[in-house]
Amino acid sequence: MATAGGRYFGFVTGAALPVTVASNWLATAWDQNSAHHTSAPATAVLERTALRWLLELLGLPASSGGAFVTGATMANFSALAAARHAVLQHAGWHVEADGLFGAPPITVLVGEEAHPTLMKSLGMLGLGRSRVLRVPVDGQGRMRADRLPAWSGPCIVCTQAGNVNTGAFDPFAAIIDEAHARGAWVHVDGAFGLWAAASAALAPLVAGMARADSWATDAHKWLNVPYDSGLAFVRDAGALRSAMAISADYLPPQSESRNPSDYTPELSRRARGVDVWAALRTLGASGVAEMLERCCRHARRFASELRSAGCTVLNEVVLNQVLVSFGDADTTRRVIAELQADGTCWCGPTQWQGHTAMRISVCSWATSDEDVSRSLDAMLRIAARCRG
Numbered sequence: 001m002a003t004a005g006g007r008y009f010g011f012v013t014g015a016a017l018p019v020t021v022a023s024n025w026l027a028t029a030w031d032q033n034s035a036h037h038t039s040a041p042a043t044a045v046l047e048r049t050a051l052r053w054l055l056e057l058l059g060l061p062a063s064s065g066g067a068f069v070t071g072a073t074m075a076n077f078s079a080l081a082a083a084r085h086a087v088l089q090h091a092g093w094h095v096e097a098d099g100l101f102g103a104p105p106i107t108v109l110v111g112e113e114a115h116p117t118l119m120k121s122l123g124m125l126g127l128g129r130s131r132v133l134r135v136p137v138d139g140q141g142r143m144r145a146d147r148l149p150a151w152s153g154p155c156i157v158c159t160q161a162g163n164v165n166t167g168a169f170d171p172f173a174a175i176i177d178e179a180h181a182r183g184a185w186v187h188v189d190g191a192f193g194l195w196a197a198a199s200a201a202l203a204p205l206v207a208g209m210a211r212a213d214s215w216a217t218d219a220h221k222w223l224n225v226p227y228d229s230g231l232a233f234v235r236d237a238g239a240l241r242s243a244m245a246i247s248a249d250y251l252p253p254q255s256e257s258r259n260p261s262d263y264t265p266e267l268s269r270r271a272r273g274v275d276v277w278a279a280l281r282t283l284g285a286s287g288v289a290e291m292l293e294r295c296c297r298h299a300r301r302f303a304s305e306l307r308s309a310g311c312t313v314l315n316e317v318v319l320n321q322v323l324v325s326f327g328d329a330d331t332t333r334r335v336i337a338e339l340q341a342d343g344t345c346w347c348g349p350t351q352w353q354g355h356t357a358m359r360i361s362v363c364s365w366a367t368s369d370e371d372v373s374r375s376l377d378a379m380l381r382i383a384a385r386c387r388g
Protein backbone atom coordinates (compact mmCIF):
# COMPACT_ATOMS: atom_id res chain seq x y z
CA MET A 1 0.00 0.00 0.00
CA ALA A 2 1.55 3.30 -1.06
CA THR A 3 0.65 5.13 2.14
CA ALA A 4 3.40 7.70 1.60
CA GLY A 5 2.03 8.64 -1.82
CA GLY A 6 -0.04 11.64 -2.74
CA ARG A 7 -3.29 9.73 -3.29
CA TYR A 8 -3.50 7.90 0.02
CA PHE A 9 -6.31 9.39 2.10
CA GLY A 10 -6.85 6.61 4.62
CA PHE A 11 -7.03 7.00 8.42
CA VAL A 12 -4.95 10.12 9.24
CA THR A 13 -1.70 9.16 7.61
CA GLY A 14 1.00 11.70 6.85
CA ALA A 15 3.76 10.86 4.41
CA ALA A 16 7.48 11.52 4.92
CA LEU A 17 9.22 14.62 3.58
CA PRO A 18 12.34 13.50 1.65
CA VAL A 19 14.63 15.37 4.05
CA THR A 20 13.13 13.49 6.99
CA VAL A 21 13.71 10.14 5.29
CA ALA A 22 17.36 11.15 4.91
CA SER A 23 17.60 12.36 8.52
CA ASN A 24 15.95 9.14 9.69
CA TRP A 25 18.54 7.04 7.85
CA LEU A 26 21.31 9.22 9.22
CA ALA A 27 20.01 8.90 12.78
CA THR A 28 19.83 5.12 12.30
CA ALA A 29 23.40 5.03 11.05
CA TRP A 30 24.55 7.12 14.03
CA ASP A 31 22.59 4.67 16.24
CA GLN A 32 22.72 6.93 19.27
CA ASN A 33 20.92 5.81 22.39
CA SER A 34 19.29 9.18 22.91
CA ALA A 35 18.41 8.69 26.57
CA HIS A 36 21.03 10.99 28.08
CA HIS A 37 22.82 14.12 27.09
CA THR A 38 26.08 12.64 28.38
CA SER A 39 26.05 9.67 26.01
CA ALA A 40 24.35 11.30 23.01
CA PRO A 41 24.92 15.06 23.23
CA ALA A 42 24.36 15.82 19.53
CA THR A 43 20.95 14.19 19.28
CA ALA A 44 19.96 15.54 22.72
CA VAL A 45 20.73 19.06 21.52
CA LEU A 46 18.84 18.56 18.24
CA GLU A 47 15.85 17.37 20.26
CA ARG A 48 16.08 20.31 22.66
CA THR A 49 16.23 22.72 19.72
CA ALA A 50 13.30 21.01 17.98
CA LEU A 51 11.27 21.27 21.19
CA ARG A 52 11.94 25.02 21.42
CA TRP A 53 10.91 25.49 17.79
CA LEU A 54 7.75 23.38 18.24
CA LEU A 55 6.60 25.39 21.25
CA GLU A 56 7.16 28.60 19.31
CA LEU A 57 5.41 27.27 16.20
CA LEU A 58 2.38 26.00 18.12
CA GLY A 59 2.14 29.06 20.37
CA LEU A 60 2.62 27.01 23.55
CA PRO A 61 4.37 28.27 26.70
CA ALA A 62 8.14 28.42 26.08
CA SER A 63 8.98 26.78 29.40
CA SER A 64 6.81 23.69 28.74
CA GLY A 65 8.39 20.27 29.05
CA GLY A 66 8.27 17.96 26.05
CA ALA A 67 8.52 14.26 25.27
CA PHE A 68 9.47 12.78 21.90
CA VAL A 69 7.63 9.45 21.87
CA THR A 70 6.29 6.91 19.39
CA GLY A 71 2.89 8.42 18.58
CA ALA A 72 -0.13 10.25 19.91
CA THR A 73 -1.14 7.24 22.00
CA MET A 74 2.09 7.49 23.99
CA ALA A 75 1.98 11.29 23.88
CA ASN A 76 -1.46 11.19 25.51
CA PHE A 77 -0.14 8.63 27.99
CA SER A 78 2.89 10.78 28.90
CA ALA A 79 0.93 14.02 29.24
CA LEU A 80 -1.79 12.32 31.28
CA ALA A 81 0.85 10.74 33.54
CA ALA A 82 2.01 14.29 34.28
CA ALA A 83 -1.62 15.33 34.87
CA ARG A 84 -2.14 12.38 37.24
CA HIS A 85 1.01 13.36 39.12
CA ALA A 86 -0.01 17.02 39.45
CA VAL A 87 -3.65 16.62 40.48
CA LEU A 88 -2.77 13.98 43.07
CA GLN A 89 0.20 15.93 44.39
CA HIS A 90 -2.18 18.84 44.90
CA ALA A 91 -4.35 16.48 46.97
CA GLY A 92 -1.32 15.45 49.06
CA TRP A 93 -0.69 12.09 47.33
CA HIS A 94 2.55 10.95 45.68
CA VAL A 95 1.34 8.61 42.94
CA GLU A 96 4.74 7.59 41.57
CA ALA A 97 5.79 6.37 45.04
CA ASP A 98 2.51 5.09 46.42
CA GLY A 99 0.47 4.05 43.38
CA LEU A 100 -3.26 4.45 43.05
CA PHE A 101 -4.49 2.11 45.79
CA GLY A 102 -5.93 4.38 48.47
CA ALA A 103 -5.33 7.55 46.42
CA PRO A 104 -8.00 10.27 46.27
CA PRO A 105 -10.23 9.41 43.28
CA ILE A 106 -9.60 11.43 40.12
CA THR A 107 -12.61 12.54 38.08
CA VAL A 108 -11.79 12.24 34.37
CA LEU A 109 -13.98 13.98 31.79
CA VAL A 110 -13.81 13.14 28.08
CA GLY A 111 -16.01 14.05 25.14
CA GLU A 112 -18.32 11.35 23.73
CA GLU A 113 -16.07 11.48 20.66
CA ALA A 114 -12.74 11.01 22.45
CA HIS A 115 -10.33 8.92 20.38
CA PRO A 116 -10.10 5.29 21.55
CA THR A 117 -6.35 5.64 22.10
CA LEU A 118 -7.04 8.34 24.67
CA MET A 119 -9.24 5.85 26.50
CA LYS A 120 -6.47 3.27 26.21
CA SER A 121 -3.98 5.74 27.72
CA LEU A 122 -6.35 6.36 30.63
CA GLY A 123 -6.66 2.60 31.11
CA MET A 124 -2.87 2.15 31.13
CA LEU A 125 -2.63 4.87 33.78
CA GLY A 126 -5.07 3.10 36.07
CA LEU A 127 -7.70 5.77 35.51
CA GLY A 128 -10.00 3.34 33.73
CA ARG A 129 -11.43 3.29 30.23
CA SER A 130 -14.99 3.02 31.54
CA ARG A 131 -15.04 4.97 34.79
CA VAL A 132 -14.62 8.32 32.96
CA LEU A 133 -17.51 10.75 32.64
CA ARG A 134 -18.48 11.31 29.02
CA VAL A 135 -19.54 14.82 28.04
CA PRO A 136 -22.15 15.06 25.23
CA VAL A 137 -21.02 16.39 21.85
CA ASP A 138 -22.70 18.31 19.04
CA GLY A 139 -23.31 17.19 15.44
CA GLN A 140 -19.64 17.71 14.55
CA GLY A 141 -18.31 15.82 17.58
CA ARG A 142 -17.38 18.94 19.59
CA MET A 143 -17.67 18.65 23.36
CA ARG A 144 -20.59 20.70 24.68
CA ALA A 145 -19.05 23.25 27.07
CA ASP A 146 -22.50 23.84 28.57
CA ARG A 147 -22.81 20.15 29.52
CA LEU A 148 -19.75 19.73 31.78
CA PRO A 149 -20.92 17.80 34.84
CA ALA A 150 -20.25 18.85 38.43
CA TRP A 151 -17.20 17.39 40.19
CA SER A 152 -15.17 17.85 43.31
CA GLY A 153 -11.59 16.92 44.11
CA PRO A 154 -8.83 16.07 41.61
CA CYS A 155 -10.03 16.29 38.01
CA ILE A 156 -8.59 15.95 34.52
CA VAL A 157 -10.59 17.25 31.54
CA CYS A 158 -9.57 15.71 28.20
CA THR A 159 -10.37 17.88 25.18
CA GLN A 160 -9.73 17.23 21.51
CA ALA A 161 -8.21 19.25 18.66
CA GLY A 162 -9.30 17.49 15.47
CA ASN A 163 -11.96 14.78 15.56
CA VAL A 164 -10.69 11.76 13.65
CA ASN A 165 -13.82 11.75 11.47
CA THR A 166 -14.92 15.37 11.08
CA GLY A 167 -11.74 17.26 12.00
CA ALA A 168 -13.79 19.36 14.47
CA PHE A 169 -12.31 21.13 17.49
CA ASP A 170 -13.68 21.34 21.03
CA PRO A 171 -14.51 24.88 22.23
CA PHE A 172 -11.30 25.29 24.21
CA ALA A 173 -11.75 28.77 25.63
CA ALA A 174 -15.06 28.01 27.34
CA ILE A 175 -14.01 24.57 28.60
CA ILE A 176 -10.61 25.67 29.88
CA ASP A 177 -12.00 28.74 31.67
CA GLU A 178 -14.57 26.66 33.49
CA ALA A 179 -12.27 23.72 34.21
CA HIS A 180 -9.52 25.96 35.58
CA ALA A 181 -11.98 27.93 37.69
CA ARG A 182 -12.90 24.58 39.26
CA GLY A 183 -9.29 23.47 39.75
CA ALA A 184 -9.05 20.87 36.97
CA TRP A 185 -6.13 20.03 34.70
CA VAL A 186 -6.99 20.37 30.99
CA HIS A 187 -5.38 18.09 28.42
CA VAL A 188 -5.67 18.45 24.63
CA ASP A 189 -5.50 15.40 22.34
CA GLY A 190 -4.42 17.08 19.12
CA ALA A 191 -2.97 14.13 17.22
CA PHE A 192 -3.34 16.05 13.97
CA GLY A 193 -5.46 19.09 14.86
CA LEU A 194 -2.87 20.68 17.14
CA TRP A 195 -0.93 21.64 14.00
CA ALA A 196 -3.69 24.14 13.14
CA ALA A 197 -1.96 26.42 15.65
CA ALA A 198 0.96 26.68 13.22
CA SER A 199 -1.11 28.46 10.55
CA ALA A 200 -2.53 31.97 10.96
CA ALA A 201 -5.43 30.94 8.71
CA LEU A 202 -6.31 27.87 10.82
CA ALA A 203 -5.41 29.22 14.27
CA PRO A 204 -8.96 30.47 15.03
CA LEU A 205 -9.92 26.77 15.28
CA VAL A 206 -7.68 26.41 18.34
CA ALA A 207 -8.50 29.73 20.02
CA GLY A 208 -7.82 29.45 23.76
CA MET A 209 -6.11 26.05 23.44
CA ALA A 210 -2.73 27.36 24.56
CA ARG A 211 -4.19 27.98 28.03
CA ALA A 212 -4.49 24.20 28.60
CA ASP A 213 -2.04 22.30 30.82
CA SER A 214 -0.88 19.58 28.43
CA TRP A 215 -1.04 18.72 24.75
CA ALA A 216 -0.40 15.65 22.58
CA THR A 217 0.23 15.50 18.86
CA ASP A 218 1.86 13.43 16.15
CA ALA A 219 4.79 14.45 13.99
CA HIS A 220 4.25 11.32 11.84
CA LYS A 221 0.86 12.67 10.82
CA TRP A 222 0.83 16.27 9.64
CA LEU A 223 4.47 17.23 10.06
CA ASN A 224 5.18 14.43 7.58
CA VAL A 225 8.12 12.76 9.30
CA PRO A 226 8.57 8.96 9.11
CA TYR A 227 7.04 6.60 11.65
CA ASP A 228 7.11 6.65 14.53
CA SER A 229 7.00 10.11 16.04
CA GLY A 230 4.63 11.58 18.62
CA LEU A 231 4.99 14.64 20.84
CA ALA A 232 3.75 15.49 24.33
CA PHE A 233 4.00 18.98 25.80
CA VAL A 234 3.32 19.85 29.45
CA ARG A 235 3.10 23.41 30.74
CA ASP A 236 4.60 22.37 34.09
CA ALA A 237 7.77 20.65 32.90
CA GLY A 238 8.39 19.54 36.48
CA ALA A 239 5.18 17.49 36.51
CA LEU A 240 6.24 15.56 33.38
CA ARG A 241 9.70 15.07 34.80
CA SER A 242 8.31 13.86 38.13
CA ALA A 243 6.21 11.30 36.28
CA MET A 244 9.06 10.05 34.09
CA ALA A 245 12.56 10.70 35.45
CA ILE A 246 14.54 7.97 37.21
CA SER A 247 17.97 7.82 38.78
CA ALA A 248 20.50 5.06 39.44
CA ASP A 249 24.12 5.04 40.50
CA TYR A 250 25.34 3.92 37.09
CA LEU A 251 23.27 6.46 35.12
CA PRO A 252 24.48 9.99 34.41
CA PRO A 253 23.22 12.38 37.10
CA GLN A 254 20.53 14.89 36.25
CA SER A 255 22.34 17.93 34.98
CA GLU A 256 21.91 21.35 33.47
CA SER A 257 21.63 19.69 30.06
CA ARG A 258 18.25 18.23 29.14
CA ASN A 259 18.17 14.43 29.27
CA PRO A 260 15.51 13.32 26.76
CA SER A 261 14.58 10.26 28.83
CA ASP A 262 13.76 12.38 31.91
CA TYR A 263 10.53 13.20 30.04
CA THR A 264 9.63 9.91 28.33
CA PRO A 265 8.34 6.49 29.38
CA GLU A 266 11.39 4.91 27.69
CA LEU A 267 14.98 4.95 28.87
CA SER A 268 16.83 3.64 25.79
CA ARG A 269 15.33 5.32 22.75
CA ARG A 270 16.08 6.28 19.15
CA ALA A 271 16.93 9.89 18.35
CA ARG A 272 13.41 10.75 17.25
CA GLY A 273 13.97 14.48 17.54
CA VAL A 274 16.36 14.48 14.58
CA ASP A 275 13.56 14.03 12.03
CA VAL A 276 11.43 16.70 13.67
CA TRP A 277 14.44 19.03 13.66
CA ALA A 278 15.06 18.30 9.96
CA ALA A 279 11.42 18.93 8.99
CA LEU A 280 11.27 22.23 10.87
CA ARG A 281 14.73 23.37 9.75
CA THR A 282 13.80 22.72 6.11
CA LEU A 283 10.22 23.98 6.00
CA GLY A 284 10.49 26.86 8.44
CA ALA A 285 7.34 28.20 10.07
CA SER A 286 5.99 29.48 6.75
CA GLY A 287 6.63 26.13 5.04
CA VAL A 288 4.75 24.24 7.74
CA ALA A 289 1.79 26.65 7.47
CA GLU A 290 1.80 26.37 3.69
CA MET A 291 1.76 22.55 3.83
CA LEU A 292 -1.14 22.52 6.30
CA GLU A 293 -3.16 25.06 4.35
CA ARG A 294 -2.53 23.20 1.07
CA CYS A 295 -3.97 20.00 2.56
CA CYS A 296 -7.02 21.89 3.81
CA ARG A 297 -7.49 23.47 0.37
CA HIS A 298 -7.42 19.99 -1.20
CA ALA A 299 -9.99 18.79 1.37
CA ARG A 300 -12.31 21.72 0.55
CA ARG A 301 -11.98 20.94 -3.15
CA PHE A 302 -12.89 17.28 -2.56
CA ALA A 303 -15.95 18.40 -0.61
CA SER A 304 -17.08 20.99 -3.10
CA GLU A 305 -16.69 18.81 -6.23
CA LEU A 306 -18.30 15.78 -4.60
CA ARG A 307 -21.19 17.94 -3.42
CA SER A 308 -21.59 19.43 -6.91
CA ALA A 309 -21.81 15.90 -8.31
CA GLY A 310 -24.75 15.11 -6.01
CA CYS A 311 -22.90 13.33 -3.18
CA THR A 312 -23.61 14.25 0.44
CA VAL A 313 -20.83 15.73 2.53
CA LEU A 314 -21.69 14.92 6.13
CA ASN A 315 -19.29 17.21 7.99
CA GLU A 316 -18.37 20.87 8.09
CA VAL A 317 -15.01 20.76 6.31
CA VAL A 318 -13.06 22.96 8.72
CA LEU A 319 -9.72 21.16 8.34
CA ASN A 320 -8.40 18.24 6.29
CA GLN A 321 -11.17 15.68 6.85
CA VAL A 322 -14.12 15.02 4.54
CA LEU A 323 -16.95 12.55 5.20
CA VAL A 324 -18.92 11.68 2.10
CA SER A 325 -21.96 9.52 1.51
CA PHE A 326 -22.81 8.17 -1.95
CA GLY A 327 -26.39 7.27 -1.03
CA ASP A 328 -27.52 4.46 1.22
CA ALA A 329 -25.05 2.49 3.38
CA ASP A 330 -24.71 -0.39 0.89
CA THR A 331 -23.98 1.93 -2.03
CA THR A 332 -21.40 3.88 -0.02
CA ARG A 333 -19.72 0.66 1.06
CA ARG A 334 -19.67 -0.59 -2.55
CA VAL A 335 -18.10 2.64 -3.81
CA ILE A 336 -15.38 2.37 -1.15
CA ALA A 337 -14.66 -1.28 -1.97
CA GLU A 338 -14.48 -0.57 -5.72
CA LEU A 339 -12.34 2.52 -5.18
CA GLN A 340 -9.89 0.50 -3.14
CA ALA A 341 -9.82 -2.21 -5.83
CA ASP A 342 -9.41 0.40 -8.58
CA GLY A 343 -6.15 1.58 -7.00
CA THR A 344 -6.15 5.21 -8.13
CA CYS A 345 -6.43 6.36 -4.54
CA TRP A 346 -7.28 4.86 -1.14
CA CYS A 347 -10.04 5.90 1.27
CA GLY A 348 -11.60 3.97 4.13
CA PRO A 349 -15.10 3.70 5.60
CA THR A 350 -16.54 5.01 8.84
CA GLN A 351 -19.81 5.43 10.69
CA TRP A 352 -20.65 9.00 11.58
CA GLN A 353 -23.60 9.59 13.90
CA GLY A 354 -25.65 6.83 12.31
CA HIS A 355 -24.50 7.34 8.71
CA THR A 356 -22.12 5.18 6.68
CA ALA A 357 -19.49 7.39 5.08
CA MET A 358 -16.22 7.39 3.19
CA ARG A 359 -13.41 9.23 4.98
CA ILE A 360 -11.01 11.41 3.02
CA SER A 361 -8.09 12.58 5.14
CA VAL A 362 -5.60 14.85 3.39
CA CYS A 363 -2.35 15.12 5.32
CA SER A 364 0.43 14.28 2.90
CA TRP A 365 2.95 16.88 1.73
CA ALA A 366 2.97 14.96 -1.57
CA THR A 367 -0.70 15.46 -2.52
CA SER A 368 -0.88 17.71 -5.59
CA ASP A 369 -3.78 19.32 -7.47
CA GLU A 370 -3.30 16.60 -10.09
CA ASP A 371 -3.63 13.90 -7.39
CA VAL A 372 -6.92 15.43 -6.25
CA SER A 373 -8.21 15.61 -9.84
CA ARG A 374 -7.31 11.97 -10.56
CA SER A 375 -8.84 10.85 -7.27
CA LEU A 376 -12.04 12.81 -7.85
CA ASP A 377 -12.34 11.33 -11.35
CA ALA A 378 -12.03 7.83 -9.90
CA MET A 379 -14.51 8.50 -7.07
CA LEU A 380 -17.14 9.97 -9.39
CA ARG A 381 -16.65 7.34 -12.12
CA ILE A 382 -17.09 4.54 -9.58
CA ALA A 383 -19.96 6.28 -7.78
CA ALA A 384 -21.85 6.69 -11.09
CA ARG A 385 -21.39 2.98 -11.79
CA CYS A 386 -22.47 1.89 -8.30
CA ARG A 387 -25.47 4.18 -8.19
CA GLY A 388 -26.55 2.75 -11.56
Ligand SMILES: Cc1ncc(COP(=O)(O)O)c(C=O)c1O
Residues within 6 Å of the ligand: 011, 012, 070, 071, 072, 073, 074, 115, 117, 118, 160, 162, 163, 164, 189, 190, 191, 192, 218, 230
Ligand atom coordinates in the same frame (compact mmCIF):
# COMPACT_ATOMS: atom_id res chain seq x y z
C1 LIG B 1 -7.44 12.36 17.86
C2 LIG B 1 -6.46 11.22 17.84
N1 LIG B 1 -5.83 10.85 18.97
C3 LIG B 1 -4.94 9.86 19.00
C4 LIG B 1 -4.60 9.15 17.86
C5 LIG B 1 -3.61 8.03 17.95
O1 LIG B 1 -2.43 8.34 17.28
P1 LIG B 1 -1.27 7.26 17.08
O2 LIG B 1 -1.80 6.23 16.16
O3 LIG B 1 -0.13 8.04 16.51
O4 LIG B 1 -0.93 6.69 18.42
C6 LIG B 1 -5.23 9.49 16.65
C7 LIG B 1 -4.94 8.74 15.41
O5 LIG B 1 -5.50 8.99 14.37
C8 LIG B 1 -6.16 10.56 16.64
O6 LIG B 1 -6.78 10.94 15.50
